[in-house]
Each structure stands twice: as structure tokens, then as C-alpha cells.
Amino acid sequence: MPIEKTFPSRQLCFSCGYRNKDVKNLALRKWKFPTCHTHHNRDLNASKNIKAEAISLLTEGASGIAQPIRYC
Numbered sequence: 829m830p831i832e833k834t835f836p837s838r839q840l841c842f843s844c845g846y847r848n849k850d851v852k853n854l855a856l857r858k859w860k861f862p863t864c865h866t867h868h869n870r871d872l873n874a875s876k877n878i879k880a881e882a883i884s885l886l887t888e889g890a891s892g893i894a895q896p897i898r899y900c
Contacts, residue, residue, distance in 0.1 A: 837874040
């Protein structure tokens with residue numbers, strides 16, 4: 829499933845959806861999101877967001893309402 833190249837998979841908190849633009853710095857590997865205080869590893873967080881986005885895109889046509897799947 830192709831995901832948009834501009835999808836901010838590293839910047840979005842998988843738990844709460846907050847977008848942290850500071851994560852564009854590729855040297856930053858781990859951080860804590862200010863809204864939900866969840867600690868993230870950049871690559872694991874990005875992979876969860878990409879999976880959720882792919883599922884959302886796949887199910888969008890089936891129901892007409894796409895909701896990202898978030899696992900806490």
C-alpha cells in the first residue's frame with residue numbers, strides 16, 4: 829500500500845496523534861511527547877503510524893469513513 833511521501837510518520841505520536849515537528853531532526857532517536865508523555869523510539873513510532881495509515885487507506889473505500897487504528 830503506497831503512503832504519501834509527505835506523510836509525517838515520524839512526527840506523529842502513535843498514542844495521541846500530536847505532531848512534533850522537532851522530530852524532523854534525524855539525529856533525534858527517542859523522545860517523550862508533551863501531550864500524552866509517551867516515550868517513543870523514532871523508527872518504531874513511525875512504523876506503527878505507517879501501518880495505521882495503510883489500514884486507514886485500505887478501509888476508506890469499504891466504509892466511506894476511515895479512522896486510524898491506534899493501539900496504546
